[in-house]
Amino acid sequence: MGKTIAEKIFDAHRVDNPSGTIQVISLDRVFCHEITTPIAINDLVSRGKDRVHNPENIKAVIDHVTPAKDSKTAEQGKILRDWAKRNNIRDFFDIGKNGVCHAIFPEKGFVRPGFTVIMGDSHTCTHGAFCAFAAGVGTTDLEVGILKGVCAFEYPKTMKVNLTGDLVPGVYPKDVILTVIKTVGVNGATNMVMEFTGPVVDGMSMEGRMTLSNMAVEAGATSGICKADMTTVDYLWPFIKSDFASKEEALAAYAQWNADSDAVYEKEITIDCASLRPVSTFGYKPDQVKNISDFENTKIDQVYIGSCTNGRIEDLRQAAAVLKGKSLHPDVRGIVSPATPEIFSQALKEGLIEIFMDAGFCVTNPTCGACLGMSNGVLAAGEVCASTTNRNFNGRMGKGGMVHLMSPASAAASGIAGVITAAQ
Amino acid sequence: MKNFNGNALFLDRSDINTDEIIPAKYLTEITKEALAPFLLEDLKLKGFDPSKNLEGISVIITRENFGCGSSREHAPWALEVNGINLVIAENFARIFKQNMFNCGMMAVELPSDTIDDLFAGFAGTGAVVSTDFEQGTFTFSHGELKKTVPFIVSDFNRDLVLAGGWVEYADKKY
Known part of the structure; x- marks a missing residue:
C-alpha cells in the first residue's frame, strides 16, 4: 500500500511508539520566537536543564514585537537573545536582520523536503510548502523539542486537496486557500494533514504555496503540505547546490518524499479554481x-x-x-x-x-x-x-x-x- | 495529579479560539500567574461576563473546536492559574488539546448528544463535576439531580496526566 507525504516523513523519523497511534518523531528543525520561547527557556533554567539537543537544528528570531515596544517585550527579546548566545545557536535573527519567522526561515533555506519542523506558533504549517511535515505546537512541546529533539504526534491522516483549473486574473493563492477553508470549515481538517495537489499548485511559486500551507491550520489541519518539484528545487538551489551535481539529481532525491500514486487518503476534496473570484x-x-x-x-x-x-x-x-x-x-x-x-x-x-x-x-x-x-x-x-x-x-x-x-x-x-x- | 473536580461553567458556543481565551496583548507576560485576570476576556458570547462568571469555576463544558487558532499555551495556563484543569467539549483543536495534556491538564471529548444532555440538565444551575480518573467517569450533580457519564482518554494522554506533563514524561524516557 502506498503512502502519503506525511506518512513517509513519519516513518523515516520514528523514535518511539509509546501507545496506540501516537508516534514520537525526531525533529530536523525547532524554530523559536520571542513570544512562546521565553517561558520554555525559564522553565528549562529552573529545572537545571539549560541546554539544547542540537544547536544546529534550532533557529530563532525576534519577530512578534520588534523593535521592543515596552519593558516587557524588551525582556522577552533579551531572554531569547541571551539564551541563543549561551547555547551557541548561530542562526539567531535580531534587529536589522529579523523578519517574520515563516518568511525568513524559508528564505534562509532552513527547510528541506522530508524535514520535520516544530515551532511554538500555529502558522508553522507554512513550511509544509517545501514537502516537509511542519506543525505548530505549544510551549511545552517546544521545550521538549529544544531539550530532547523529539515531539509526539498522532500518526497523520491526510486530506487530499485537489486544486484544478486555471486561476483567472485577480484571483491569487489567498483566494484559493480562503475558498478551501470555506469548503472544509474551521475544524474540517482537525487531526489531519492537508496535502495540496493539482495543476493550480503545480503552477504556483513557492511564495504562493507558502500562502496555501500557511492557512491550513485555519481549517484545523496539523500541517499543509505540497509535493516537491522543480519549483521547490529552484527555490532551494542556492542552499543545496554543493549537495547535488544537478537540479535533476536534487529533484530525484527529494521526489522520494512525494506521495505514492496508491497512497490512501482519509478524505479527498476537489475545487475547480477556474470558477473562483476574489x-x-x-x-x-x-x-x-x-x-x-x-x-x-x-x-x-x-x-x-x-x-x-x-x-x-x-x-x-x-x-x-x-x-x-x-x-x-x-x-x-x-x-x-x-x-x-x-x-x-x-x-x-x-x-x-x-x-x-x-x-x-x-x-x-x-x-x-x-x-x-x-x-x-x-x-x-x-x-x-x-x-x-x-x-x-x-x-x-x-x-x-x-x-x-x-x-x-x-x-x-x-x-x-x-x-x-x-x-x- | 491535578484536581479535576469542582463547579462547572457551560459555554454554549463552538469555535472558541485562543485569542478569546487569552488575547495576544497579554502574551508579553513571562509568568503564568500574570495571565490570571485576563481569562476569556474577549469571549464573544451573549450574557457572558468574565469578571463574574468565572468565580469559583474549576471545569468548563463547551461545544465544538474549543481552543482553535493560535498555538499559545497561554490558553491552558490562563485556565490553570484560575483553577480550571479540565475542559469538556465535543472536540478540540489539535494544538490546544495537546497543550492541555502536556501540562498535565485534561481536554476530554464527549459525544455531541451527551454534551446536549449535560447542557439541558445542568447549564446555569451551578452544577458540580466530580471526576473518577481511574474509572473514567464524570459525575455531574446539582441538588438531587445526578448524572454519570463515561469518558475515554488515550493511554498516552493518561500517562501525561499521571506524569504531570510532557516535560516530566519525556525527560524520563528520551
Whole structure:
C-alpha cells in the first residue's frame, strides 16, 4: 500500500511508539520566537536543564514585537537573545536582520523536503510548502523539542486537496486557500494533514504555496503540505547546490518524499479554481468567506499588507501593481510591512516601496505586530481593516475591531476605494 | 495529579479560539500567574461576563473546536492559574488539546448528544463535576439531580496526566 507525504516523513523519523497511534518523531528543525520561547527557556533554567539537543537544528528570531515596544517585550527579546548566545545557536535573527519567522526561515533555506519542523506558533504549517511535515505546537512541546529533539504526534491522516483549473486574473493563492477553508470549515481538517495537489499548485511559486500551507491550520489541519518539484528545487538551489551535481539529481532525491500514486487518503476534496473570484472573509471565523462582489459598501478604516501569509515579495508586487499612480482613500490608513529585510530590500530595488509611499502608505519594518494586535497598527473599537493576514477572530487586530481577510491585490484596491473592492 | 473536580461553567458556543481565551496583548507576560485576570476576556458570547462568571469555576463544558487558532499555551495556563484543569467539549483543536495534556491538564471529548444532555440538565444551575480518573467517569450533580457519564482518554494522554506533563514524561524516557 502506498503512502502519503506525511506518512513517509513519519516513518523515516520514528523514535518511539509509546501507545496506540501516537508516534514520537525526531525533529530536523525547532524554530523559536520571542513570544512562546521565553517561558520554555525559564522553565528549562529552573529545572537545571539549560541546554539544547542540537544547536544546529534550532533557529530563532525576534519577530512578534520588534523593535521592543515596552519593558516587557524588551525582556522577552533579551531572554531569547541571551539564551541563543549561551547555547551557541548561530542562526539567531535580531534587529536589522529579523523578519517574520515563516518568511525568513524559508528564505534562509532552513527547510528541506522530508524535514520535520516544530515551532511554538500555529502558522508553522507554512513550511509544509517545501514537502516537509511542519506543525505548530505549544510551549511545552517546544521545550521538549529544544531539550530532547523529539515531539509526539498522532500518526497523520491526510486530506487530499485537489486544486484544478486555471486561476483567472485577480484571483491569487489567498483566494484559493480562503475558498478551501470555506469548503472544509474551521475544524474540517482537525487531526489531519492537508496535502495540496493539482495543476493550480503545480503552477504556483513557492511564495504562493507558502500562502496555501500557511492557512491550513485555519481549517484545523496539523500541517499543509505540497509535493516537491522543480519549483521547490529552484527555490532551494542556492542552499543545496554543493549537495547535488544537478537540479535533476536534487529533484530525484527529494521526489522520494512525494506521495505514492496508491497512497490512501482519509478524505479527498476537489475545487475547480477556474470558477473562483476574489474573496474576503466576513464575520469572526476564517471559514466565513464570500465573493468580494457580494460586499455592499463595506467601509474600511485601515488596510494592512504583510504577515507570514502575504508579506512576501510577490505579495508586495501584486499590491503595488494595483496601487501604482493611485492614492489611498482619504479616510483610509495604509500600512505595509515587508516580511523580511531581504524582501524590503528587493521591494526598494524594484521601486515598490516608492509606489506604496506615493499612495500614502506607512512602510514599517518586518514584524508580526499588527496581525495579532500586539503593535504596529492595532485597531480601535469599531474600526474595520482590509488585511492580508490570516485570522479575523474577534479582537484579533485590536479589541472591538473587525478584520476582513483578502489577497494583497484586493486589500490594495480596497484601500484606494475606501470600501471592500476587488482589483480591476 | 491535578484536581479535576469542582463547579462547572457551560459555554454554549463552538469555535472558541485562543485569542478569546487569552488575547495576544497579554502574551508579553513571562509568568503564568500574570495571565490570571485576563481569562476569556474577549469571549464573544451573549450574557457572558468574565469578571463574574468565572468565580469559583474549576471545569468548563463547551461545544465544538474549543481552543482553535493560535498555538499559545497561554490558553491552558490562563485556565490553570484560575483553577480550571479540565475542559469538556465535543472536540478540540489539535494544538490546544495537546497543550492541555502536556501540562498535565485534561481536554476530554464527549459525544455531541451527551454534551446536549449535560447542557439541558445542568447549564446555569451551578452544577458540580466530580471526576473518577481511574474509572473514567464524570459525575455531574446539582441538588438531587445526578448524572454519570463515561469518558475515554488515550493511554498516552493518561500517562501525561499521571506524569504531570510532557516535560516530566519525556525527560524520563528520551
